[in-house]
Amino acid sequence: MTVVEALQRSVLFRDFTETGLRIFASVAAEKTVPAGSPLFVENMVGESMFILKTGTVRVTQRGPEGERELAVLGPGEHLGALALLGKSVRLVSAVAATPCEVLELAQRDFVRLQPQKPQACLKLALAIAADLSAKVAESRELLRGLAAARPSAP
Incomplete structure (x- = not known):
């Protein structure tokens, strides 16, 4: 499969x-x-996004009870997309569950591409925003539950 x-x-x-x-x-x-092998580890600075060509990746997060699996991603799926828009701290870890081939898009390359190809970069940034919005909408009930469980300030 080509890039x-x-x-x-x-x-x-x-x-x-x-x-x-x-x-x-x-x-x-x-x-x-x-x-x-990890693609990235929770709390490290994220500087790129990944798209899986082949294989599967486990996405995990540490919690009070230990490590918990949040997702298993396969070919065609992406992870770490927000890091493409700006350096940020990784909220999860991503480890290859099987041997994987991935495409890495580095934030430094995305920034370098912006003056040359602004429309393409804007289109990708908007796609990342739309994808994030859809994921937040899917998690709405979970987010409401977390907000309700938070103790109120005195």
Whole structure:
């Protein structure tokens, strides 16, 4: 599978033309990640996003009772997209559950691309925002429950 084909499988790039896909393919780094190896670790500074070409990745978070699995992601799915828009602290860990091939899009490359290809970068930023909005909407009830469980200030 080519880099363009792998990008095309991602929800973030579903509305991109072939030209738009090639723009990001030109800055995407292909990486092989052995099973058991982390793509990133909770609390580290995030500087890139990943799109899975092959394999599966476990997404976990540490809590009072230990590590808890939040998701298992497969080919075509992405993770760490907010780090593309700006450096941030990772809220979760992502570890290859099986051998994986991933595309890495670095924030530094995204920033460097902005003056040259502003429309493509804006389109990707808007796709990331829309994806985040959809995930927040899916988690609305969970978020309400967390807010209700928080003790009120005196």
